[in-house]
Amino acid sequence: MLRINCPFCGERDHSEFTYGGDATVTYPALDAPTEAWFEAVYVRSNPKGPHRERWQHSDGCRLWLIVERDTVTHAITRVEPSRAVLSELIK
Amino acid sequence: MTGFRLKSGGAIDRGKPLSFSFDGRMLRGFTGDTLASALLASGQRLVARSFKYHRPRGIMGAGVEEASALVTVGKGAHTTPNTLASTEELVDGLDAYSQHCWPSLRFDLGAINQLFARLFSAGFYYKTFMGPGKRPKSWLFYEHFIRRAAGLGVASREPDPDHYESREAFCDVLVIGAGPAGIEAARVAAEAGLDVFLAERDFLLGGALLHESQPIEDTDARDWLSARERSLRAAPNVRILGHTTAFGLYDNGVAGLVERLQPGASARERFWVVRAKRIVIAAGALERPLVFGNNDRPGVMLASALRAYANRWAVAAGRRVLIATNNDSAYAAAHDLARAGIATTLIDARENLPASLLHKSKEAGVELRLACVPLRTIGRCARAVEIGTADGGGVETIQCDAVGMSGGWSPTQHLLSQRGVKPIWNETLAAFLPGATGEPIRCAGAAAGTWRSEDCARSGRAAGAEAARALGRRAPDEEFPGPGGWEAPIRPWVFGGIKGKAFVDLQNDVTLDDVRQACAEGYDAPELLKRYTTLGMATDQGRTSAVNALAVIAEARAKPLDAIGTTTFRPPFVPVSIGALAGAERDQHLLPTRRSPMHDALVAQGARMLETGLWLRPWFYPQGEETVDESYLREMRLVREAVGICDVSTLGKIAVQGPDAGELLDRVYVNAFKSLTVGRARYGVMLRDDGIVMDDGTSWRIGEHEYFMTTTTANAGKVMAWLEELLETRWPDLRVAVTSVTDQWAGASVAGPLARDLLQALVKDVDFTNEAFSFMGVREGSFDGVHCRIARISFSGELAYEIYVPADYGQALWRVLLEGAKSRGGGTYGLEALGALRVEKGHVGGPELDGRATLDDLGLGRLASTKKPFIGSALRMRPDLQRKDRAQIVGLMPVTTGETFKGGSILCAAGDESGHGLGWVTSVTESPSLGQWIGLGFVKGGLADWEGRTLLADDPIRGRRTLVKVVAPHFLDPEGKRLHG
Amino acid sequence: MTRYSALALLKHAVTGQPWSRAWRDPAPKERYQVIIVGGGGHGLATAYYLAKEFGIRDVAVLEKGYIGSGNAGRNTTIVRSNYMLPGATEFYDFSLRLWNTLSHELNFNVMFSPRGQILLLHSPDALDSAARRGNIMRRHGIAARLLDRAAMQELVPHLDYSPGARFPIWGGLMQPTAGTARHDAVVWGYARAASELGVDIIQNCEVTGFVREGGRIAGVETSRGRIMAAKTGIAVAGHTSRLGEMAGLCLPIESHLLQAFVSEPLKPLLDYVIGFGGHGHFYISQSDKGGMVFGGDLDMYNSYAQRGNLPVVRDVAALAVSLMPCLGRVRLLRHWAGVMDMTMDGSHIISKTPVDGLYLNGGWCYGGFKATPASGWCFAHLMARDQPDPLSVPFSLDRFARGATIDEAGSGPTPRLH
Secondary structure, eight states, X not given: OOEEEXXXXXXXXXXXXXXXXXXXXXXXXXXXXXXXXXXXXXXXXXXXXXEEEEEEOTTTTOOEEEEEEETTTOOEEEEEESSHHXXXXXX | OOOEEOSSOSSOXXXXXXXXXXXXXXXXXXXXXXXXXXXXHTTOOOOEEOTTTOOEEOOOOSSTTOOSOEEEESOGGGOEEEEETTTOBOOTTEEEEOOSOSBOSSSBGGGGGGGGTTTSOTTGGGSSOOOSTTOTTHHHHHHHHHHHHSOOBOOOSSOOOOOEEEEEEEEEEEEEOOSHHHHHHHHHHHHTXXXXXXXXXXXXXXXXXXXXXXXXXXXXXXXXXXXXXXXXXXXXXXXXXXXXXXXEEXXXXXXXXXXXXXXXXSOSEEEEEEEEEEEEEOOOEEEOOOOOBTTTSTTEEEHHHHHHHHHHSOEESOSEEEEEESSTHHHXXXXXXXHTTOEEEEEESOSOOOHXXXXXXXXXXXXXXXXXXXXXXXXTTTOEEEEEOTTSOSOEEEEOSEEEEEOOEEEOOHHHHHTTOOOEEETTTTEEEOOOOSSSEEEOGGGGTBOSHHHHHHHHHHHHHHHHHHTTOOOOOOOOOOSBOOSSXXXXXXXXXXXXXXEEETTTTXXXXXXXXXXXXXXXXXXXXXXXXXXXXXXXXXXTTHHHHHHHHHHHHTSOGGGTOOOOOOSOSSOEEHHHHHTTOOGGGTSOOEEOTTHHHHHHTTOEEEEETTEEEEXXXXXXXXXXXXXXXXXXXXHHHSOEEEEOTTSEEEEEESTTHHHHHHHHBXXXXXXXXXXXXXXXXXXXXXXXXXXXXXXXXXXXXXXXXXXXXXXXXXXXXXXXXXXXXXXXXXXXXXXXXTTTEEEEEEESTTHHHHHHHXXXXXXXXXXXXXXXXXXXXXXXXXXXXXXXXXXXXXSEEEEEEEGGGHHHHHHHHHHHHHHTTOEEOOHHHHXXXXXXXXXXXXXXXXXXXXXXXXXXXXXXXXXXXXXXXXXXXXXXGSOTTSEEEEEEEESSTTOOOOTTOEEEOTTOOSSSOSEEEEXXXXXXXXXXXXXXEEEETHHHHHTTOEEEEEEGGGTEEEEEEEEOSOOSOTTOHHHHO | OOOXXXXXXXXXXXXXXXXXXXXXXXXXXXXXXXXXXXXXXXXXXXXXXXXXXXXXXXXXEEOSSSTTOSGGGTSOOEEOOOOOSTTHHHHHHHHHHHHHTHHHHHTSXXXXXXXOXXXXXXXXXXXXXXXXXXXXXXXXXOOOXXXXXXXXXXXXXXXXXXXXXXXXXXXXXXXXXXXXXXXXXXXHHHHHHHHHTTOEEEOSOOEEEEEEETTEEEEEEETTEEEEEEEEEEXXXXXXXXXXXXXXXXXXXXXXEEEEEEEOOBSSOOOXXXXXXXXXXXXXXXXXXXXXXXEEEEEEEEOOOSOOOHHHHHHHHHHHHXXXXXXXXXXXXXXXXXXXXXXXXXXXXXXXXXXXXXXXXXXXXXXXXXHHHHHHHHHHHXXXXXXXXXXXXXXXXXXXXXXXXXXXXXXXXXXXXX
């Protein structure tokens, strides 16, 4: 079981969360060309090791988090809110 | 009849006799017995048959290391096959049965396999059973017999009548195993103020101390134990769970445990999920068998098991015992047996031993033979052993009725191995010791290769103190003792003079020859060998066989053992009931069942409910003996001719609020919503990032900064999560909040020519005239003082409204709507009619929104805004998504009126009977308005290529072929006169 | 090499003559015509068909551990061809045809057991959509039957048919020719047959990089030295992204965990392979040894760990007892996990790559085992002729950019949902 320390709710089982994939992906503007959208939607670096990823605390505060987790050991090294403004607030 | 109960001693309560049965024979045991100890005490040597050769088997172990004595416990729905006799606590009235034998345990026809043992060598089934001929089904013929020959016990066919519980728990330190190491680890951690969880598989605490005859730390082992148990039980910060096996260690310090509860408890077993900051594995070590001829015979046991039965259960396995060893540990067993009056011979593979061991043996009255190994056991149940020198010379036969063996010890590495930690081979101890782990997990005691009880206790204290310090507490300094503790080194693996079948894996009948043959064939990596020979794949998962097998591989490959590699142990450590893992969240508790606020009213009215998504929705409302088809046709007529009401509370509803609400909708819908005026609704379609249609629905502009979005029932959760994701991760600058209000509003669709009349009578503060309240208008009003929200929306093509009220008033709304509808010659309609009505109108629904269709495929291309980009607008332009020959939506009608066709049929040119055809049929209904069957489907090229032409709806799986005409998908009132009327 | 047969078994039993190695254990040569990276079922099958069907015998299969150590030995052994979408139907049909004669082809009993697979249907709508699938199968010559509730009760009597069942059974879609096979035997069978034809199978040989010559891949660096080849194919599903990265490719793949489960051996209890696709996945069959073999959903987060976590264990167990209530007292013996290449449309990739000399076979999601023979065949065709077999044309790497995805689940570009 992964234990994710939600900055708002505390440490919880990962079954309370919904995985949201690679957080290093940045989505282009809606009117960006097809190629830019293709890169964002389809291409993944899929690293073996440290991975920045999105999780939503769907059975908790429902906020989206950025989690740094190793894809081999599953050790979680960092959890922060997806919205930068919330990161500032909880500091 | 050889085993018997000693006159005194043992941790059994002779004042509390228990009766039980084995294969129908009534037997007696005592409270404190296991099934195995009671069977042994009753003289039952033969208890099981082996997997492949059906060789007679007895009890060989005294705990989880047992590899042979598997029985079926209980009967009827309570039948539990493959139960280890050695860990099953004896209870009064327990019924145990032998398994995997026919017609009886004593006379088992399957034993005929032994005659063909040379044919049945390792992997023989990969080399035959392939013919005759190249028929794909040849194997099915052989398999029929092989399946029946394989398998062990018979599972009950009846539903398991028992309950299972689960508990979620948290602690600072989880200590696994309550032997001397575990007890001391728990004590020290608890004294430092930590919250401690101590789990012990056995029904008594103490581990190896339960059969220890020697003092520990100058105290009698039992006194030492009971003093500590008392103080642990008194400590408020220690939770002790007996009967509890920690079966798996998972990520981030989470452990899975199963507690077996007593008969009459609230459940049969309880599944614990423990989240621990630190874990101490003090699960002890397992003794390895020696590999020699017929080392599987009933009466041949591990030396430690002989000792445990004698000391803990006061059971002697025989009257003349021979113990064979290659290490010091068996001496204690021999001494204890001899002191209990059993004639005991000890043979040791080693030659030079310290005087102390020799002296103690002499003192205890043990006959000791050095430089001697067992070659083979004689007798169906052991009655003698041939012994000799390591190279097979100097053969001599020694009469005995029980044999003990000790081939060294393996620290219990399974839980650590589950974490992916590779163990480290220690040549001196001939044992794998714990490897380094980056996690806060520590092995202590015999699990770390520490053999002596006192060292185990020290090791436990060190582990407890380490945990305390790591968690910021003060604790006494205690160093971990080094591994080992024997006076003389072990002499492992003497395979020289073995005669006959020597088993490496007892339960799966894998012999020394099998292992050697597999190596010769190239299956010489541990995992390959395991898979090829099945060694280590039985219910004991190779607990006693894995290391011996590695030694044989090492010998065959002429390499040191640590160059061979290991296999990985997988959870669970011991087999765990699937029921326990499922816990109570099964059946109706597995997933929620969602009921609309109108539910009770619908059911009271006789609705046949159907689960869609997780919702129970009214499928149809039968009158009398009506079938679903009769019912939905009648319901459709009510709507087309008078007025029908339908519960639509299950639609997803999302409040979209904030200054940028319109901007958000403009981005997620393909069409424009910012420009929608307050008091109006609009049908919208949203795409996924990849340009494929995700969902459709209406959004109502309630105010300048507020929209009321509806989604399909199926996609409600998905759309909500999608909007949240977009706002949180992509567009955090948008000033919008989205809130799911699905459960806050109850809703009904009111459809039919009399819908206006019905609603006007109810909601007096809204003007329902066509001029005041036109199609796609939105109004807020009230009925009986209850606030309601109404939009003039139609999916049926009739004059229709959706009316929403706060959920608590759903039933009230339903009652008045029903009354109003009935008084106007109308009534209720269910899902089936709802679906049929939208097909008549050509509206897409679930079967069309299959996650593969584009806007154009669905005939909705005209909705896409050209003035603004939206989610999916880039990728939907990919060339293959824009091809003109994609399958696009069409309407279908049988060429011959009165003929029917079905959803799921394949559309193709008449006469084309193979391949993917030109398209498929998604939704079909009988249309009372048109007097024939109609349907929607997708055809390559769509209406542009096919309108007015004929296709075959081919339905071979239901044996139907129907010629259908392709028409526009709007069957009824294409101009929308009813809608706007 | 001894030909395997009942007679050979008898001869060895009587004479005590030892069996020879199943496959040779050669040291790697400096150069081969073709290198296949990955000694799983797909890699070995590719090597076999290259040698057998396409006349290329100068082939090395490089495996970082022991052969079959990846997903080939971790799956739940189901073989079926009930695919609905163009491309997939034909590909898996071809694969099943190869399965039918595979034991003979390889002279190794892979225990292909076409005992029948049944997809459970839990609503009237599910019956219609299953009919479409069944019709497509029938129109491709693949046996398919729609079963009603009564037929289900007869064939699979131990499911929950009670009025209180959480998943009421409306019927089933049966493929009578689908079934299971012994996964390890497929690996060994291909290895033995390929080795016999001259293919070098090199175990404990990890690829650590590619050798480039003028922009094309000309060989590989390995833990056992540099090995050159005109063509290099990768068949390392689960780790495709890693090999891709070494070659400078970024792929539409995520690696995810799929767990699998086996119970203690039982006397025959379930005669068919059962699939459930309602709320979450579940599939179960009984192995010849007697274990109930089952599985469910992915663990739902990127991982290369080969070990799963408790939430899926609990979900799968709950589905097991909810669908088959007599399993409550049956004990789970072992559970493990494999690393799946999950693609953006749930379908595999057999394709040339933008890098000359490098060919890609991967993205098998959780459907790779049943595809083994066809995958090997098509990949061999691609590598030998530099042209895809018509059956693998739809599975090219460029389909994502073109919008020609093959999405059976209709889940879109979210790999874990397929």
